[in-house]
Amino acid sequence: MTARQGTNPTLVIQKKRDGGELSRDEIVGFVSGYVEGTVADYQMSAMLMAMFLRGMSDAETVSLMQAMLHSGKVMTLESIRGPKVDKHSTGGVGDKVSICLAPLVASCGVFVPMISGRGLGHTGGTLDKLASIDGFRTEMDGRDFERIVRDVGACLIGQTSEIAPADMRIYALRDVTATVESIPLIVASILSKKLAEGIDGLVLDVKVGRGAFMQDGKGARKLAETLVRVGTRAGKRVVALITDMSSPLGRCVGNALETREALDLLAGRAPADLLECTVALGEEMLLLARVTRNRRAAREKLMTAIRDGSASRTMERIIEAQGGDPRVVSDPSRLPRAPLVMSVQAPRSGFVATIDAREIGLSAMALGAGRARAEDPVDPAVGIEILAKPGEAVKKGAPLARLHVRTPSPAVADQVLRAFRIGPRPPRPKPLVIDRITSRTR
Amino acid sequence: MTARQGTNPTLVIQKKRDGGELSRDEIVGFVSGYVEGTVADYQMSAMLMAMFLRGMSDAETVSLMQAMLHSGKVMTLESIRGPKVDKHSTGGVGDKVSICLAPLVASCGVFVPMISGRGLGHTGGTLDKLASIDGFRTEMDGRDFERIVRDVGACLIGQTSEIAPADMRIYALRDVTATVESIPLIVASILSKKLAEGIDGLVLDVKVGRGAFMQDGKGARKLAETLVRVGTRAGKRVVALITDMSSPLGRCVGNALETREALDLLAGRAPADLLECTVALGEEMLLLARVTRNRRAAREKLMTAIRDGSASRTMERIIEAQGGDPRVVSDPSRLPRAPLVMSVQAPRSGFVATIDAREIGLSAMALGAGRARAEDPVDPAVGIEILAKPGEAVKKGAPLARLHVRTPSPAVADQVLRAFRIGPRPPRPKPLVIDRITSRTR
Numbered sequence: 001m002t003a004r005q006g007t008n009p010t011l012v013i014q015k016k017r018d019g020g021e022l023s024r025d026e027i028v029g030f031v032s033g034y035v036e037g038t039v040a041d042y043q044m045s046a047m048l049m050a051m052f053l054r055g056m057s058d059a060e061t062v063s064l065m066q067a068m069l070h071s072g073k074v075m076t077l078e079s080i081r082g083p084k085v086d087k088h089s090t091g092g093v094g095d096k097v098s099i100c101l102a103p104l105v106a107s108c109g110v111f112v113p114m115i116s117g118r119g120l121g122h123t124g125g126t127l128d129k130l131a132s133i134d135g136f137r138t139e140m141d142g143r144d145f146e147r148i149v150r151d152v153g154a155c156l157i158g159q160t161s162e163i164a165p166a167d168m169r170i171y172a173l174r175d176v177t178a179t180v181e182s183i184p185l186i187v188a189s190i191l192s193k194k195l196a197e198g199i200d201g202l203v204l205d206v207k208v209g210r211g212a213f214m215q216d217g218k219g220a221r222k223l224a225e226t227l228v229r230v231g232t233r234a235g236k237r238v239v240a241l242i243t244d245m246s247s248p249l250g251r252c253v254g255n256a257l258e259t260r261e262a263l264d265l266l267a268g269r270a271p272a273d274l275l276e277c278t279v280a281l282g283e284e285m286l287l288l289a290r291v292t293r294n295r296r297a298a299r300e301k302l303m304t305a306i307r308d309g310s311a312s313r314t315m316e317r318i319i320e321a322q323g324g325d326p327r328v329v330s331d332p333s334r335l336p337r338a339p340l341v342m343s344v345q346a347p348r349s350g351f352v353a354t355i356d357a358r359e360i361g362l363s364a365m366a367l368g369a370g371r372a373r374a375e376d377p378v379d380p381a382v383g384i385e386i387l388a389k390p391g392e393a394v395k396k397g398a399p400l401a402r403l404h405v406r407t408p409s410p411a412v413a414d415q416v417l418r419a420f421r422i423g424p425r426p427p428r429p430k431p432l433v434i435d436r437i438t439s440r441t442r
Numbered sequence: 443m444t445a446r447q448g449t450n451p452t453l454v455i456q457k458k459r460d461g462g463e464l465s466r467d468e469i470v471g472f473v474s475g476y477v478e479g480t481v482a483d484y485q486m487s488a489m490l491m492a493m494f495l496r497g498m499s500d501a502e503t504v505s506l507m508q509a510m511l512h513s514g515k516v517m518t519l520e521s522i523r524g525p526k527v528d529k530h531s532t533g534g535v536g537d538k539v540s541i542c543l544a545p546l547v548a549s550c551g552v553f554v555p556m557i558s559g560r561g562l563g564h565t566g567g568t569l570d571k572l573a574s575i576d577g578f579r580t581e582m583d584g585r586d587f588e589r590i591v592r593d594v595g596a597c598l599i600g601q602t603s604e605i606a607p608a609d610m611r612i613y614a615l616r617d618v619t620a621t622v623e624s625i626p627l628i629v630a631s632i633l634s635k636k637l638a639e640g641i642d643g644l645v646l647d648v649k650v651g652r653g654a655f656m657q658d659g660k661g662a663r664k665l666a667e668t669l670v671r672v673g674t675r676a677g678k679r680v681v682a683l684i685t686d687m688s689s690p691l692g693r694c695v696g697n698a699l700e701t702r703e704a705l706d707l708l709a710g711r712a713p714a715d716l717l718e719c720t721v722a723l724g725e726e727m728l729l730l731a732r733v734t735r736n737r738r739a740a741r742e743k744l745m746t747a748i749r750d751g752s753a754s755r756t757m758e759r760i761i762e763a764q765g766g767d768p769r770v771v772s773d774p775s776r777l778p779r780a781p782l783v784m785s786v787q788a789p790r791s792g793f794v795a796t797i798d799a800r801e802i803g804l805s806a807m808a809l810g811a812g813r814a815r816a817e818d819p820v821d822p823a824v825g826i827e828i829l830a831k832p833g834e835a836v837k838k839g840a841p842l843a844r845l846h847v848r849t850p851s852p853a854v855a856d857q858v859l860r861a862f863r864i865g866p867r868p869p870r871p872k873p874l875v876i877d878r879i880t881s882r883t884r
Binding site: 009010011013014017040041042043044045046048049050052053054173175176177178179 | 451452453455456459482483484485486487488490491492494495496615617618619620621
């Protein structure tokens with residue numbers, strides 16, 4: 001093993017193993033050594049396990065995040081005069097918020113440089129959803145990205161090998177060494193990508209519940225607090241909302257279906273929960289961007305942009321700038337459609353109590369809408385449409401959901417049916433936004 | 443990652459990470475996967491860190507040991523009718539016990555199939571010491587090894603790639619991933635090599651003090667107890683002695699010097715501490731081998747073998763069988779000698795209180811007797827001879843030690859001098875054998 005600046009990687013691992021707090025230089029040296037090849041994969045994985053089991057201080061998490069951030073290109077978006085704010089969600093089922101939120105907020109005067117991910121497991125990814133728009137490109141260099149953000153207000157792309165390459169390699173390693181579920185490692189990974197965008201502020205949507213990565217409120221709260229603390233220490237304005245992900249968000253799960261639902265929201269037709277989630281996050285973005293003075297004015301501005309069609313027009317401009325067919329905005333029937341529709345019927349009358357978001361996500365994956373492994377392809381057309389959301393009354397035999405499929409899939413239909421719990425009385429309504437975490441939250 | 447027998451290596455790492463107890467199948471599958479290439483180095487190192495930080499039960503340690511043992515050839519020594527017992531030391535400074543103990547015990551009717559290691563850091567290795575005997579071969583195949591043990595009673599060789607290859611690879615990985623100092627991992631590593639020798643019983647010399655791997659009594663006792671418990675669970679008769687390694691053992695440190703001291707012991711000329719250590723371990727070997735009924739008879743038999751020359755004659759036969767020049771036994775001046783001798787003088791009169799074994803070991807390494815890295819060569823001739831042991835009175839200006847060197851080495855002479863602490867009164871005598879651990883010890 002060669003040493004960098006006199007630091008032996010084995011001794012740095014040992015320090016973390018024994019519960020010591022690593023210095024900025026130790027972490028930066030270890031990560032750069034990894035990128036340069038003087039720290040081996042097996043040393044990084046031992047370090048990740050030590051970090052996982054010993055935990056990390058905020059200072060260590062900031063150092064790790066910055067080391068990964070500076071392993072690649074950090075955009076400055078200098079040519080853009082105006083507030084630059086992005087949103088990141090920890091991922092859920094039916095979460096198409098980015099697709100409607102970016103044009104909505106951009107139409108209100110906020111610049112949104114957005115780097116998104118692809119779906120894996122039971123959760124979908126913004127890039128897969130956007131890919132259902134004919135011609136839409138999410139791969140481009142930093143110069144084109146900056147131009148589009150400047151000219152039309154928002155641009156939605158995928159992580160390139162230029163952005164935080166150390167994070168990309170470390171993430172792949174974590175995936176096969178059982179070191180994924182560590183809050184400091186998750187926080188450093190998320191923020192290293194988001195801070196490469198050149199943003200002033202970041203709104204985080206930390207999902208909690210069956211369909212989310214964090215299934216319990218305590219874990220979600222800890223993740224949200226750490227994201228806000230570490231992001232703030234790194235010099236950004238950061239706010240997190242903790243939102244419910246026990247049932248799918250909106251009525252659609254599947255790529256083209258979700259894109260259509262996002263476009264419908266911009267046109268003023270949206271399920272209440274999806275609108276609530278989008279507007280709540282939009283308010284935070286407008287407040288961080290300081291384009292409105294208070295929450296009420298922010299909401300007013302957002303609702304006006306939907307009502308007067310400016311959000312939809314911004315979406316058309318984004319799609320056109322990114323090479324896609326903008327006609328989908330006014331005519332969503334241009335999106336891919338599956339050849340077959342299967343209904344799932346209510347086995348008895350009553351009220352929908354819950355819809356297990358994880359089971360719905362896994363069902364959509366089974367239909368081909370999601371991927372079990374990173375290299376799997378996805379089918380844009382297939383998915384699940386929920387016809388009866390929690391709280392709604394259903395009659396025995398009435399349709400609960402529709403499956404959009406390529407071939408009859410009775411096993412998946414059964415799985416979707418099992419995701420519904422129907423009770424005799426309406427369930428107690430649950431708030432969608434569970435908590436709001438700012439750098440002043442104690 | 444491909445899975446073996448349906449076991450995903452990432453899930454096995456995760457189980458250990460979360461503090462679960464791994465089953466025999468999980469451990470065997472993981473280690474075989476590593477040997478076969480379906481478990482990657484970075485997965486093994488993450489697992490080792492999880493094992494290090496979460497600890498391992500005795501059952502897990504036995505499984506790991508047996509998985510490593512059966513990754514290679516396990517000798518049975520079927521052609522040898524008689525008790526087969528070996529000794530293993532955790533390593534110290536001046537520890538040449540194997541070289542005198544093997545022929546001594548063999549001359550008493552115990553078969554000693556001994557696989558030894560090379561030196562690293564401040565501690566020497568038996569193989570390096572034996573290499574100072576002209577022509578002595580420590581590399582041979584299992585058939586020759588068995589023949590020599592059968593014909594002359596003992597054979598001393600090095601670990602080959604046939605013996606516990608999984609341990610060899612895992613050990614190399616531990617060395618660069620800060621996962622060395624874990625008692626279960628140490629125990630599994632030691633026993634996987636020793637049990638490949640086809641022995642019935644094993645005596646362990648667990649060293650404690652400045653010159654040892656374990657510097658505190660608590661750690662040494664835990665290591666000794668775990669070695670005995672795990673070895674016993676694996677079906678062997680196992681006893682451990684915990685012996686003092688605060689000062690170097692005997693008077694010589696350095697390869698040829700130590701070989702000479704070991705030969706001197708067989709000829710009835712030995713420092714008291716070296717004789718005590720050798721005979722204490724020899725007694726345990728004779729008792730495990732059941733060639734004598736009790737400790738007193740065992741000691742009697744060992745002392746007789748020294749007195750009547752049969753131990754020395756066995757040593758001649760071993761050296762001859764292993765291709766070496768047996769004349770060194772009666773004429774140790776045939777061993778390599780350094781061209782220069784430097785004296786280190788007592789700075790004041792008094793009594794030697796302590797001699798820091800670690801400092802002496804590092805000094806010998808600096809002279810060229812040991813290696814800092816596994817690939818470094820060693821010089822057989824150089825080393826340090828201690829003239830005044832703890833408890834002995836010295837006059838100001840009298841020699842404390844002699845350095846056998848290639849070139850004048852005043853810095854090392856200073857380092858040797860600093861290792862001596864001289865006090866006004868004789869120190870309180872310390873027992874060499876601190877404790878004895880058997881499977882019945884609580």
